[in-house]
Amino acid sequence: MGIATRPQLSHLRALESEAIHVMREVAAEFERPVLLFSGGKDSIVLLRLAEKAFRPAPFPFPLMHVDTGHNFPEVIEFRDRRVAELGERLVVASVQESIDKGRVVEETGPRASRNRLQTVTLLDAITEHGFDAAFGGARRDEERARAKERIFSFRDDFGQWDPKNQRPELWNLYNGRIHKGEHVRVFPLSNWTELDVWEYIDQEQLEVPSIYFAHEREVFKRDGMLYAMSPFAELIDGEEVTTETVRYRTVGDMSCTGGVVSRAQTLDEVVLEIAATRITERGETRADDRVSEAAMEDRKKAGYF
């Protein structure tokens, strides 16, 4: 058996191995980790990586979904089914409850979104359950501010991220030491790109919610994006509802996530489409990033995902 016969370790396997290493470090060094599972493609990959890291044992942490109440119903259905298949525990933190308790005030008007409110619900849930580490599916290729974020991203006792004062992160030696009340966001997919995620989903034949594939939907056009018609949508004068064949590149709230016109109906077709696209996923589909030049940086500093 020599080098010549040994199969090449693909970049996907190398990224997978790095992410599994990160997950095991968290399991070993923290008392109460949690994995944030939205039902979106990135957190679907996180679940597979957790299986690879910890099976045949159960995950050494629960899953948590911050439910805005404005999710795509297909995604919630998928979330519950996937959790049941895995036999793992799911904690649901509800933005509606935060509103009912008066912790946050709902925005009003046609452009209202619960995106910003999620941060409070997330931080409240972290405090309530005493979580000291939270896995997220964020990637550095997504956005300018995220390009600078650590794999172990420290949050103070207000849940804040301080981009100018991050811990240096060297080799694969992660510093997970924190004081009580502080926590760490952990991003095992930091070094993955959107294309890597789709290629991995294809390689592993992972199921994803149906909205990632082309389907007919009632939509209306706003700011150059196609938004889903839903009970939460409020049309502005002149906006028209039409039926289009669309798919989603990201899964966020129905109120702030745009669909893209697409014919991709299989994983292979989605991979081809992503490989050929000339627009970033957040630029194409996320209104929440368009508020200002530093919209993501500002939300992250406040404790966003």
Next chain:
Amino acid sequence: MTLDLLRFTTAGSVDDGKSTLIGRLLYDAKQVFEDQLEHVQEASERRGGEGAFDLALLTDGLRAEREQGITIDVAYRYFATAKRRFIIADCPGHQQYTRNMVTGASTADVAVILLDARRGVLEQSKRHAFISALLGIPHMLVAVNKMDLVDHSQERFEELVEEFRGFAEHLAHGDRATDVSFIPISALNGDNVVDRSATMDWYEGPVLLDYLEQVDVAYDHPDERPARFPVQWVVRPAVSSDDYRGYAGQLASGALRRGDEVTVLPDGGRTRIAAIDSFDGELDEATAPMSFTLRLEDDLDISRGALICHPGEAPAVARELVADVCWMTDAPLRPGGRYVLKHTSHHVTAAVQAIDDVVDVHTLQRGDAPAELALNDIGRVTLRTSAPLVFDSYASNRRTGSFILIDEATNGTVGAGMIAAPVAAAA
């Protein structure tokens, strides 16, 4: 055989055109998206007036960086060609940010060092090269930039190659010499970055992207290095019909096969590999940098922090060691100081016995024993640890030869260490 994932670091001062080079690489490799281009165009015109287009703005990240026109922190960027995926650790070039360069260099296979063809081999370029060699980066690519401003002169290029080689001969490195290559480029005009220059036909070597696509990386040769498997996590289902017990980790170097005789350090117990488990089934053989779970034939007492390797090529086990430490915080490192030391998959307490020398950042010579190491200093330090460490020299193994120091009070990461040798062997 080459891994289709390459990590490289770029270092250069603000004026060397580093951001322009990265922007050019991404742009010419068609890795810039339309919405990113629009953003660059808007930002360029806001700063430089109508028609301005500054590729350097592609790499701006944080609000403060855009406001001040500087780079504060290491940024990671991603691009792909048909041959490889690339991860760039883009490091700021200011002197006060040595810690960022060390951070970016720690995971890199290649260091791309920028020279300004007019200004030559400056102190800061030398410092970048020194840090790259100290951090064990196997390949160094010197990109001689702004060739358009020296009339694309072959003579000037060769002069700089000679000067840099003369300096690089003296760089500290391990048992493998650092491989140094040179490419004349103009990031501004795109000469020899992705496309071959029409104005420098005297240069016949690879263009920058070809070089990055072809250079080999450490993991390509697992059989050349001893196997090192730090145990991260013990997999034990709480409720299980059989008594499954697996040792999970990521192979730091080398290869392991089913049936191999292994020793478990620091205790030194011997056994054989019963199985190499992965979620996708059992493996006959595993190579670095794979993550997997080992089952062993005998029931030894093994927990996180243990290291599994082949007998006969075991690493050092010691409680005293000397290491080069890059200091990363304002409060200085002094003899007598105590820190949490994280090495492979465990923590110990480390006490500073002595500071043996410090590197002069101007001459890159090692000076006499200083009273302390200040922020961004690099010096050789003797440490004593509360429990034995199982390690290799950093020069022979970057994963088992590195550690970080953590402040016990603030929990900040305050030092990066590269082990030279155990004290006994060094004496």
